[in-house]
Amino acid sequence: MDDNREGRLIFFTSGTTGSSKAVVLTSESLLCSSFSGQSMLPCGPGDIILSLLPFSHVFGFVCTMLWGLTYGATIALGRGTRYLLSDCEFFKPTILPVVPSLLKMLMQQHALPASLKVVLVGAAPLDAVSVKALQNVGMKVYLGYGLTETSSGIAITQDQKDPFALYPCPGADIRIEPDGEISVATPCMMQGYLDFSETIREDAGSDEAENNDNSAYVLGHPIIPVEGGRLYTGDLGSLDTRGALCLTGRKKDMLVLPDGTKIFCPEYEEELSGLIGLSDLTVILKQDRPFLVIGDSGGNVPENIDSLLAEFNEKRAMGLRICGVLSYGKPLPRTATGKIRRWEIERPLV
Secondary structure (H helix, E strand, O other), X not given: OOOOOOXXXXXXXXXXXXXXXXXXXXXXXXXXXXXHHHHHOOOOOOOEEEEOOOOOOHHHHHHHHHHHHHOOOEXXXXXXXXXXXXXXXXXXXXXXXXXXXXXXXXXXXXXXXXXXXXXXXXXXXXXXXXXXXXHHOOOEEEEEEEEHHHOEEEEEEOOOOOOOOEEEOOOOEEEEOOOOEEEXXXXXXXOEEEOOOOOOOOOOOOHHHHHHHOOOEEOOXXXXXXXXXXXXXXXXXXXXXXXXXXXXXXXXXXXXXXXXXXXXXXXXXXXXXXXXXXXXXXXXXXOOEEEEEEOOOOOOOOOOHHHHXXXXXXXXXXXHOOOOEEEOOOXXXXXXXXXXXXXXXXXXXX
């Protein structure tokens, strides 16, 4: 397809590890994502896909709308927050693409209908307990891995006995770099990031302008393509002997101490949350030492927090111990999918 005639859409990344980036996706890359997804998880005219996710996120756009429309499924558009719990029973979907936080809320409220056969989970990890609970009532659970930059999914569950083994979609070349980071090349790759730092060109975007300097422009700004066509995702994982991808965390979720020792934040946060009884917390480095940061505690910080931290620290080497508690004074900033924006927390505290 001629790039000058190809439709483009601009999506913004969630900003988990920094400011949101403007990602330029094309009609070709989005349809490619829909096609490759269909080969891994088919839908058709007999299916009803309930759309509860915003189209401003590529997971919502592709998996709750484009994919189903492409293959003849019925798309039921949610009626809004007010009807969130009742929409499942009202529309009786067979397929529900969803993020973990919304899925858990629907499960807690017993809002998932008997008609539901497939739950497609994306944007964040889902715990094994929830997966098993859904399977126990006869639902198939598909966990998808993808990025805004790759027009949504690049790997997905294929075996219900091992749902956390994610198999690459057609054409996706997934590699594990020496430091454990996942990199990917795919035909569904974005055209590039939109560079707002460059001065706007009045003629940019015209066929003549693009043909003159080999640069692509949108809204008067240049598009910066991925170098070498391979994206370094910032996620950590491994590939097993079957070629299946296992996700282990975010590269930015690791704190690296001066001696090279690494702290995997989600493990600390899960244990500290259970120990202290607060959910809005995280761990950051301040002066090269780990500190606990508490967000919106509702005034419920336990009086014996020092002794609880001592209990936590007893099990760890000296350099891995929490050195103190910092108050953020308000709810910790998170992305739309609930991921902590750690960089935004560190800026005022460090």
